[in-house]
Amino acid sequence: EAQVTQNPRYLITVTGKKLTVTCSQNMNHEYMSWYRQDPGLGLRQIYYSMNVEVTDKGDVPEGYKVSRKEKRNFPLILESPSPNQTSLYFCASSQTPTGSYEQYFGPGTRLTVT
Amino acid sequence: DAKTTQPNSMESNEEEPVHLPCNHSTISGTDYIHWYRQLPSQGPEYVIHGLTSNVNNRMASLAIAEDRKSSTLILHRATLRDAAVYYCIAGGMYSGGGADGLTFGKGTHLIIQP
Numbered sequence: 001e002a003q004v005t006q007n008p009r010y011l012i013t014v015t016g017k018k019l020t021v022t023c024s025q026n027m028n029h030e031y032m033s034w035y036r037q038d039p040g041l042g043l044r045q046i047y048y049s050m051n052v053e054v055t056d057k058g059d060v061p062e063g064y065k066v067s068r069k070e071k072r073n074f075p076l077i078l079e080s081p082s083p084n085q086t087s088l089y090f091c092a093s094s095q096t097p098t099g100s101y102e103q104y105f106g107p108g109t110r111l112t113v114t
Numbered sequence: 115d116a117k118t119t120q121p122n123s124m125e126s127n128e129e130e131p132v133h134l135p136c137n138h139s140t141i142s143g144t145d146y147i148h149w150y151r152q153l154p155s156q157g158p159e160y161v162i163h164g165l166t167s168n169v170n171n172r173m174a175s176l177a178i179a180e181d182r183k184s185s186t187l188i189l190h191r192a193t194l195r196d197a198a199v200y201y202c203i204a205g206g207m208y209s210g211g212g213a214d215g216l217t218f219g220k221g222t223h224l225i226i227q228p
Contacts, residue, residue, distance in 0.1 A: 004157075035218075043158070043218040090157050102148075103216065105157030 004106035023091030032074040116204040136202030
């Protein structure tokens with residue numbers, strides 16, 4: 001089954017404690033990205049990756065890092081989480097970055113930083 | 115992405131057709147029109163997309179105005195499982211220089227009455 005998986009699904013952590021949210025897709029997609037969703041603000045893109053070893057900033061990259069060492073994985077790293085990073089995070093992938101292909105989204109990771 | 119305007123909410127009865135409108139008057143000639151939906155507690159899910167011609171798939175139909183300044187998502191026979199927030203997005207074409215995330219606005223909250 002074609003899917004995007006994220007782990008963990010729920011995470012409560014404290015300010016400053018480094019964490020990683022994993023994202024994996026099994027569709028051999030080139031393009032992957034991370035979004036965060038906040039009430040009243042919709043989904044906003046954090047980082048995206050065009051292919052292995054190619055990543056770039058989205059609209060709200062501050063406080064986040066990503067890496068793309070393998071095509072299937074695109075982890076999101078919070079080196080020093082802060083309460084304003086409490087949010088619902090979604091990973092997405094698509095065959096290519098062009099607008100003619102659909103994006104597949106993961107189930108989401110709800111992060112709370114206290 | 116071009117700005118899109120959708121009603122905040124719409125209500126329909128089960129097993130009746132639903133027409134969800136979207137205005138995108140600043141759409142460019144290369145912008146695709148995408149529709150995604152987000153069911154409660156889930157990630158966004160692709161519904162349909164098109165460029166100029168009307169499109170049909172197993173989930174819905176997309177009717178695009180001749181001038182491409184508006185479009186309508188048609189659910190032919192709504193069920194309770196179609197209750198979700200529906201997002202209309204105009205754009206997503208990779209520009210080669212910047213963030214390429216789909217710009218999700220607030221969408222239309224579709225309520226289905228049994």
